[in-house]
Amino acid sequence: MKRYETVIGLEVHVELSTASKIFCACSTKFGEKPNSNSCPICIGMPGAMPILNKKVVEYAILVGLALNCTISKKSILDRKNYFYPDLPKAYQISQLYFPIARNGRITIDTDDKSKSIGIHELHIEEDAGKLIHDSDKNMTLVDYNRSGVPLIEIVSEPDMRSAEEVKSYLEKLRTMLRYLGVSDCKMQEGSMRVDINLSVREVGDTRLGTRTEIKNMNSLKAISRAIEGESKRQIDILQSGGLIDQETRRWDDNENESVRMRLKEEADDYRYFPEPDIAPLEISDEWIHELMALLPEFQDEKILRYQKDYGISEYEAGVLTSSKEIANLFERATRLCNLPKEVSNWLMVEGMRILKDNYIDPWDICLTPERLSTLILMIEEGRINRIKGKEVFEKSFLEDVDPEDYVKKHGLEMISDDKMLRKVVVKVLEDNPQSVSDYKNGKTKAFDNLVGQTMKSMKGKADPALVNTILKEMLEN
Template identity: 45%
Template structure:
């Protein structure tokens, strides 16, 4: 392909505060329409906004985690435009002096690691929501979302494929989850993404005319919309059609983007400083405090899983991709110090079960201590690895302990050598030819004999013990 896409992403994240950005209304999702409102978020004349300190702190945490320089000044602007879901006819946002600038996010691509620069991270408030009557000609407005605290994270146009866009969003979401500043639930609208895309000939460095694509409600939709736009703009260039700067809406049913309106420029919004929120300077060491309080982030955690716990790069990568699973894993290691074995069980049987029930590791009835208990039973020889695979399903279903299930079902493995010796002698007598084959050097023959003893004990024998007994008895022949 002679062209390459040039993409910048604007991600809106709803912060996880208890109350809205500038008033005391709840941020709880849902509720009867307009029940989570007050004169401030309804834009009544004479009301005054007050900045939510928690929202500011969470914004600073995100800015620091993506390596942005945090400004010591906090200043808000009014972004003026009319829309029926915007009661004040302006949105309080940040403009020429955003909270933070010049960060970056490292993403994994097919060709290795790539750094996507982050232009700015700033705070703003959300608008309400229009609900269009189905089949009718009325629209309703719900202001419950009006004034919700948002963070806008704007990337530089460093993304050069739909896959990179998908990866950037995935890695950014993971980071936000680790910071615990948003539930990042796209279905509830707490994570939204708009994409700016233009194309250029490969090897060129200039930027073409961009289209802004909106209305994508999953990372997959972002990828599909960018694939479509890339094709569309490539065709325009080939046929000599002019690409216009515009906002386009993604239509998931048709799999296309369609022109919505010509794109506004910043000056269309007549930004001016918000007179009701006086600019202020961040006092003392708030930013340094938050820097110190940042949790261990995914990359660092992955490095520790490899370095200190001896996991493979692949295992560590899979575990850190889901914070709940990684937390579960670490908790488990506290009770059973064989990280590799725990990771095998988590990535195998446990995650297969949880995925099938659409559960997170944190919601599992099988607690880390329970999994550790089961693995200890295997180590002690009381049950086989194969038995453990059945027992773990019951533990996941019921939350019962391994020991209880083993005794209830009489499942424990026979490790009593006296009992096993009897079975071994019987087996050798019944399979004289195979026994002879083993003595002549056929190692496979022993496997067969072990299998026969397992059969006699209905799978309850400890295979390692059976193996040893058979070898001892045969060597004496």
């Protein structure tokens, strides 16, 4: 039987997090009242004209630089003409002939090896509005809040061969864009959307097969399933002697299959031409250099440096650098308390757990490096114990809470008063004769129970080391 390989290229649309839209001063905020963020320009009122938001160009250049692209000295916006109710001008201002950046690459990691994926081009464009179908009233409504929200489209070369590589590419891209601070890349909110171009060919063949395009994917899991489903569909066709139609398809995640939207012959001719309302963009070397200086240290570089500078493992470094926010927290708190292992432990164990349990994103973390450092030093100095430390950590991780104040307000400081603790231990031993005899019969677990009882009666604030010592001493005698 013939063996096949899947060839995949992606078009990724990313909403940029600029405060205002690409061609007007309206806010880009998500989830506002329908049509509250709109004006004559973004609703395409006759006679209104677009003004290009410089920040959008800046963001696009930054991404282009991060993707190792060549930045175009001269870039031109084009009109893409088509009719659709969410597109009030009946054309989208985009770029076809002279995109902002070209010829880049990005390195992804799969199964212990890295692979370089080519970036064909990167261009800027405007988003369309949103249609809302009201089936009760048999009516379609249009919300133009999203109309004119800036997008970049990143087009890869057909260099990916599997769903895992695609996942790795998208994660890499997402981390990078978040490090740059140009987008929140929230797939579920549509701020990162993916079109998959996929074809299959016999292993060893260097020509590209006929491809299909699956539009508008917005979850990593669905993307993986779509890639697997679509390659299987194409391989089945080829194996039964059929031919692939060049077409656009839609992935139905519930049915786990793709459905034809239109054949290539039915595709629109977008009648692209240069946008006459916006002068060509001149991008100077000075501007590029200025922006280059703004590029942050990315995850890959950080992972290497963390191992070297802080002596932590590659795995730990990977987790700590998974987002710019955690990495910043780690680096700055470490600079303040000089205890990299402690900082790392707190973030790796407690931090990651809290993020997961509360379904929040790293940029929602309230904890500041100063507070994290303070907390760690309080524990180191024995002012509070680790158990209470966890409580304080979680509190100040999720809310604007100062550890010092919190500890004082709730009286959480550790109790290391020998006399007082001895009294409590005596009482605990009296109340738990079974545990005492178990211990004496060699059951070490009974010891833990007695520690627990002591801590409980101290409301968790006792110095655990001292409790251990006292307990041992009393039990031995």
